[in-house]
Amino acid sequence: MSWIRRAFRKSQAEKALDKELQFHLDRQLADYVAAGMQPDEARHRARLEFGTLDTVKEEVRDTRWQTRLENVVRDFRYAARSLRKDRRFAIVAVFALALGIGASTVAFSAFYNLLFNGFAARDSNRLVVFSLQNAEAGESPELNLTPLGGSLSNLDAIRSQGQVFDGIVGYHRGITLLRDGNGIHQVYATGVTSNAFDFYGVPPLLGRRITPADGMAKSSPVFVMSYKTWKGEFHSDPAILGKSFLADDIPRTLVGIMPPRFQAYGALVQIWTPIIGSSDTGGVEPRCLSTR
């Protein structure tokens, strides 16, 4: 980049050019005077012959650019020619570059995810996922592997029975049509039990998270949006906080934006909504936090 800066700055070269041209002009003048011309006339004539200094300087500058451009073009031609001449070398060079770029990309993204972008949740090393299975289908082991959808009352039952888990949350996935004054967005929506955001413990980027109060039957419907959706579809507009949307024709207020790291229930999830009520909602998959 430094050659660009050099080209725009009034550089050493530019000053030297001034000096060089001024010398020429002065010598011309001196010669005319020596030949017997009146100083005024000599100055006039020298000026006239020289043309404007700026024009000459402009033309010199142009040649500098031209030469640079010529050099670049020549270098490219030379490179292309030698690559074409030696196919084997070309293939090896391309392969080496591809390998290097690929390896550093892989290493960088692995390290980035491991060190800086780990699973964003409090006590993530204690998170467990369990699935409910039908013990009576024991005759055919394949069936046994299919997890059953739980219901919120199942979760309540597990929660009340034991000291096995510190916390337990449930969720279900779906696709929702989100409508505002400007248009319709089809989004991946995940319904979560209202304790889910406290469970993961990740602070919101803007606004607030879903709280247990949002799970009450009488509370007004709210939702929380992912960073990617906020940035991609709403141009990171902070003014949309508190705005009301129609989500599958139910008016819902946007109360918060989660940070990019927060990807509970998958990177695709675009909005989270609280599941209303404490029991008898079918098809909920559990996530649990084991006790210490």
Next chain:
Amino acid sequence: MVMAEPKTELLRGTLDMLILKVVALGPSHGYAIAQRLRQISKDFFQIHQGSLYPALHRLKDRGWLQAEWKESETGREAKFYSLTKKGRRQMDAEVAEWQRLRDAVALFLRAPGKEP
């Protein structure tokens, strides 16, 4: 002002060759180069500064000339151009090329035309 503005590629190349030839006589500054071009060609080539200085800088950028600030004959500092090894080779090549062209053209000019 016979050759005020070199118009074609041929003339531009020729100007380059003439400058190299003049500088080959010894290191000189722009003004002296213009003077010598005029003197040697008996006033045929009067090079405008707008052509001379771009040409000098172009030849220097190509590595055919090198420049150095030195005290001039009047005691004032001036930029002196001198020929590099690469420049000398280039000059020889251009002179040879020009002579071949001249000889070829001369063959046509010498050919007897049909009398009207």
